[in-house]
Amino acid sequence: MTELGLRLAVSLAQIAAVMGIVMLTVLFLTLAERKVLGWMQDRMGPMEVGPYGILQPIADAIKLFFKEDIIPAGANKFLFSMAPILALVPALIGFAVIPFGPDQTIKVFGISVKPFVISDINIGILYILAFTSIGAYGIILGGWASNSKYSLLGGLRSAAQIISYELNVGLAIVGVLIMAGSLSLVKITEAQAGGFWHWYVFAFPAPQIFAFVVFVISSVAETNRVPFDLPEAESELVAGFFTEYSGMRFAFFFLAEYANMVLVSCVAAAMFLGGWNAPYPGTILGLLGLESFAWAEGVAWFTVKVYGFLFLFFWLRATLPRLRYDQLMKFGWKVMLPIALGNIVVTALAVFIYQQMK
């Protein structure tokens, strides 16, 4: 009984830590996005709250927290309240299987704990894909329950877009799964150890560079980011599916979008760019004789990769205009899908031949 309680306490502590880090990252991202976007457009970004505007996220959070929470007349109250939660929970729940650092086991009060992954389940990536699909329900129901034309249009666009592009995400990672022979993100990451030429983007016998490009583009589309931000196209649909939302419910959608960005970046880093593996074999801290601190280097590399992806999101947003709806669909079904399918065939053949030759 005490062991169960202890396990529960350790797990909850881990969950709290990961949630805290993710939430802090999201807070930081809201500022970083506005700053980076400003700098790229020869502006300064937020400058008023705190020195150089660094306290802006806190001001935003306080503002959203105290804003009036409006439920429009004619809205379906239950679904309207449900939708932001449905959007946020799947975005956060995916972090349970992300390996943030080396797969070590430490003993806490006689219980073995893996400190850098909450739960190493053997279908990790499938679990993430399943839950991000549920996240789409939040957007669609939010758009439908608002009783507003703009919201409904945004929700419908989101439905079509997420269905089209989630297919590509799912197919793009199949090549990696063939090469790794596992669905567990921990095992996939471990299989890429020993230098950047073992990362699945570049790995022999079938470099997943095309799958990587397809995955990145599709994940941008799946998180509803520019240039695929049709569900919330502010120049066409006011704010898309969250037009009618205000206060904390709006904040939930906002958090969900940014948490999804972080999640997708984590998955891309773990699947294609070697996760917490350094781009050179081994670790520098290990060579220096600080083997017990080598995990810090792994975590740092993972952070660098994730933030690189997040910067790419901002960079794309600063550069590209929005796609037209038919272009979006055409691009998804006629370009991305064949590339992803072709990649699966080529990868499967290459891996098969490689294994026969060995």
Added chain:
Amino acid sequence: MAHTAAIRRLSLLEWFKTITFYEILVGMKATLSHLIHYKPITLQYPHEKRTLPDNYRGMLALLRYDDGTEKCVGCDLCSAACPSRVIRVVSAEVPAEPTKRYSKEYYMDMTRCLFCGMCVDACPVDALGMTREFEWAVYDKRQLHLNKEQLLAIGDRSFPVREKRLELQHPNVAFFNVTFKHVPRKPN
């Protein structure tokens, strides 16, 4: 295939550019170069203000002579010149001097003013001036309906150097509604 005839075949270079997202990369290079050579053109407005040009046309004001008397003679030419009907003048005789006139009441509805400066041009005694004030945002637009005292106060704080009172003024301006003794009568 009739419907494919209209589609132009891509040349090899164009095809290569398409599959490598060449144009998008060019755009991303441009945004990145702006990030690296970060030189904002932002002016942090309430903290730093731009230098106004010399002929800046800001808030209107009524002026005084150096002895503190009002310049305005109540001729109503400003309200005649105004294209937006901002100005309303109630003219009256100066109580002690029946040959002189002044503006008993003078109103400006600054919600309508378009700062063209035609009233300033029209004024024969230079009683109107355009200051360099522009921070006139108010919560209640009725506060922009200014009376004579407010306009004189704006003039007092914006034009500390006042014009000397002229001893002799042009008779057409300084004297209204009187027969001019030095002008010969019309023969009729």
